[in-house]
Amino acid sequence: MLCKTTGSCRVEECAPGQDLRRTVVLQRWEEGDELEVVERGCxxxxxxxRTMSYRTGTQIITLTEAVCGSDLCNQPSPGQVSTFPRSRYLxxxxxxxxxxxxxxxxDKTLQCRNPGEQCLDVVTHQSLEGEPQPSPGDERHSRGCGNLPGCPGPTGFHNNHTFHFLRCCNTTKCNGGPGLGNPSYTIRGCATPSWCQGLPVAEAFSLTHLNVSxxxxxxxxxxxxxxQPHTGGAPLPGPAHLSLFVTLLMTARLWGDTFLCT
Structure with missing residues (x-):
């Protein structure tokens, strides 16, 4: 079932490689007023x-994505009325x-609305192509509740010109307070040979103590x-896309905003 945010739905065959059906829900709650936007697809x-909730101003924003594997399993139920969760957990x-x-x-207090959710501390650190150095405005932060891939953290991943970092914990307000001092992050993925030399990564994101294998x-x-991975230096011979193993010892610029749908 494919449903756009406008509310129109139609049955559509999923493209090859998209074997799951998903329902993405954005809810905004503010002083008793609720707004919900739903999108369905493959x-x-x-x-x-996955779920994530956070406070911004006087609003509470909740993002939820649910997946299923059978035909039309994501179609809306007749007469279904979705309300903001009232249960309180962590x-x-x-x-x-x-x-x-x-x-x-x-920081404000946020009560998690679903069992199994943890406290989240997230950062998105972006470096635009052509810019010599990232500015503080390129870093987006959010703290709140959720259940995201990679929990428990800390963990991180890279996507084009963006680094995402995620830390999860499961005790009261464990995600509060100042950021960590000099933590180490491991990021794994694919890379071109130039990235294996480490210098472009360090310059692009102002990173220090970078170890690339x-x-x-x-x-x-x-x-x-x-x-005992090959460390630093020239890239290993082979195809253009190599596996990347990166340890980032960050001295600053941590934790921020993220996207629920990847």
């Missing part, structure tokens, strides 16, 4: 259920860069297989 088989600190509350240290072969950067 997605790739690696997708899992208590977390919450803020967002959209109102600069994270940057100003104005590359290898060739399917799954060669799996944690269970990485024992």
């Amino acid at each position: 997605t790739h088989p690696e997708k899992t259920n 208590e977390c600190a919450s803020c967002a860069s959209s109102d600069l509350s994270c940057e100003r240290g104005w 590359c290898c060739t072969g399917n799954g060669c950067n799996h944690p269970a297989l990485v024992t």
Whole structure:
């Protein structure tokens, strides 16, 4: 079932490689007023259920994505009325860069609405192509509740000109307070040979103490297989797309906003 945000729905065959059906719900709650936007469609088989909620100004924003595997399993139920969850579970600190509350240290309390949710601390650090150095405005923060892939953290991943970092914890307001001092992050994925030299990565994102290791072969950067990786220097010979194993020892610029749908 394919449904756009306008509310119109139609039955559509999923494209090859998109074996799951998904339902994405955006809810905004503000002083008793509720707004909900729903979109339905197909997605790739690696997708899992995920949620995220955070405060910005006087609003609470909740993002939910649910996936299923059978035909038309994501079609809306007749007469179904969705309401903002009223249950209360783990208590977390919450803020967002959209109102600069994270940057100003104005954390508020947010009660998680679903069992199994954890406290989240997320950053998106973006470097636009052609810019010599990232500016503070290129970093987006959010703290709140959720259940995202990669939890428990910390973990991170790279997408084009963006680094995403995620930390999860499951005790009261464990995501509050100042950011971590000098944590180490491991990021695994694919890379071109130039990225294996490490210097373009360090310059693009103002990173320090960067350790880049590359290898060739399917799954060669799996944690269970990485024992004594090739470190730094020139890239290994092989195809243009190499597996990348990066350890980032960050001295600053951590945690921020993220996208629920990837």
